Amino acid sequence: MSKTQRIALVIGLVLYAVLPQFLKSYGVYLMTLLCVYLMAAFGLNLIVGYAGQMSIGQAAFYGIGAYVAAILMTKMGISFWFALPIAAIACFVVGLALGFPALRVQHHYLAFATLGFNVLVFLVMRNEEDLTGGTFGISNIPRPSIFGYSLDGALPFFYFAFVSVILLAAVLWWLLRSPWGRAFAALRDNPIRAESTGVNITAYTLLAFAIGAACAGIGGVYLAALVNFIEPGQFSLSVSLLMLLAVIVGGSGRFFGPVLGSIVVVLLPEWLRFLQDWYLAIFGFAVIVLMVYLPGGLLSLGDRFKSGGGTR
């Protein structure tokens, strides 16, 4: 990162931290929701943008995380702090399990498998009423407290989610700068070459999937605590599709791509409320235009003006 970028990042973070002080509770809720959504979107960017795999099922992991946490917290009285790692590990394992057979196939077939998986998870959430509450979902999900300090209020929970997403992003940043990040990029850019230079493409594909899934699972736990109520519709296939579009619109394979993309799909529709359903209509067609003229996403706009500036 250049110096200007670092300064811009710090200013952005400070503004984001201060802004909720001046907002009503719904505004604070939206800003918290963006943080939560971003956890899943960062994970998806690892899978799609860095490791070059397709996933049309990120919402399934978002949902598994949310449901695992909700069931543990409401039905078994387990604290948030235990539910969080359990949900993350559950998603990691399921991500591995899904990726493992899907390895036999590549590219679009992998995308199809994740799509089918999402529908399957949705059906289970909707139909297994004893466990998931069916279409009624699970309500009264408690918010955690930290060192005895309750996070029930909108602002305290916002800061909790805000710090958490920064921590998650920092871990991912470090991971992508390690040799693993280079191996993921090698897998994305040229799997055949990667394999002949010793990159275990099987292991790295699985890891990308599992880590991305775990990020979504963590996001799901925070979502459950944020909205206090979850139901299957929050994790349907269309949620996965929108999240994929968010990552690509922002700029997949760019670290801050998902941030921009998530703002476009989470915050903008609320600010542009007068547009109602037209917003998504415009968004849909804008995606087509973007793919034709700027396939690298909005963040690649900068590259148009300066030559070079390669990213990884």
Next chain:
Amino acid sequence: MTPFLEVKEMRKSYGAINAVDGVTLSVGPGEIVGVIGPNGSGKTTLFNSILGQIKPTGGAVEFCGEDITGMSPLELSRRGVGRTFQTLQVFVKLSVRDNLIASAQEFKGTMPGRLFAKPDAGCGHHADQMIDMFRLQHVAHLPAGNLSYGQQKLIDIAMAFMPAPRLVLLDEPCAGVNPSLVDQLRELLLLLNKSQGGSFVVIEHNMDFIMKLCPHVICMVEGKVLAEGPPSEVQANRQVLEAYLGN
């Protein structure tokens, strides 16, 4: 001298067409063997069958006394078998330096260990040496996909040598390379052969290049070995001339 790489009766057929039709060859330690032959004579298919990219129909490959037939490219790379590609196969979005590091890092330490290793995995210095050797300093930090064909070809070759493999199969290293670079490339390969001590098998159409690089040449026609021996002999062989010039 015991052979280092031994290919026995290698076969690969697509339906009724025998792309590789019973090829036997052996390569000694540190030896450079050239493979020539007209287009479609099965050279690249032979490479791909040896390297586990495609499944051979029959035959066996032994490397250092071990049967490596049908092993995956990954298993082969771990045994010290490297390759270059006929078509460009670099990591297009990674910088040249990262391309080189990516080709060597997986041989350093364990996979979990590399998660906590330095970003360059300890391969940075070696990558810089290779960049100097291939004279890529001025483009070292540009994405490899943005470079010219010839430059990417050099990167491709440098990548194969990054982990100091014991055997390298080079598939048309000169194809599309500017003639002034060809001599430089040959010098580099000879230098690498001396310094790293690996054996090479080189497919090439550029006769001049092959004649000066390889003490031993094999000529393939229609999936079979037509002639074998020192370059001058093979070049003088009437059958070889006929195969190249047509009947």
Next chain:
Amino acid sequence: MVDLVQLIISGTATGAIYALCALGFTLLWQASGTINFAQGEFVMVPAFLMLFFINTAGLPMWVAFLLTCLVAMVLLGYTFKRAMVDPLIRHGVIPLVIATLGLSIGVKQLVKAGVTAQAQPFNSIFPDGLLSLGALKVSYMDVGTLVLAGLIVISLQTFLNRTVTGRAMQAVAQNTDSARVLGINVARMVLYTFLINAVLSVVAALLVTPTYLAKFDMGESIGLKAFYAAIIGGFNQTRGALLGGVLVGVLENLTGAYISPAYKEGVALMLFLVVIIFKPEGLLGKTEERKV
């Protein structure tokens, strides 16, 4: 036993509609490498077009159908190809997949915001009532659907196998480069494929809308089923789409009746996942060795 046969017949009828959609899907893939995630919306749009011609313009059903075919060929065939597929396909499969996802959302929301969010009734072209064959009772709609879909499929197969143009289209689907060397006008053949896909979508709309009702999100379900059908049968096989469509339709019906209505699509979905994992080329497909 009679129940089972009836379930299979009506499942086959529904499956025939999925097959029409899946057929268009595989044709597009074979001819141009296009994976169309807006395939469901390609059924939804003609449904609304027909409603417009019938209700607003007051035209008879068959005129509305023909007009809709024409509009669909222009919009969903020609324009789709020229405006989206042509500029995007050279960047690979993924950008086009993303763009069709965008198209799917865009069209759906456009209809919701600009036309109506409510489900609109749509009359079947077949009479109500049941046809009795002994103890067996089959609705005229199922019989009609089967006959019409069957006719469309047979004539399409005949066209592809027996006419010069059809064979040229198959050549393009199998190997674009060789087809070009043989002097086939590849661009035109690909365009024909897109036009055929548009017409297949209109027929599917005509048959499915009486049950699904015309609604902005009706394509989600049918698009997904067509997608399952294409994969199950074999993505690179025209016959595969037919087998897949019928399998999905029948399995859905049987699962709904014998296992649980809540998991109606569950078994087809499981079959879809099993096929992807263990036989990704599909039940009727051929394996493609990876290229180096």
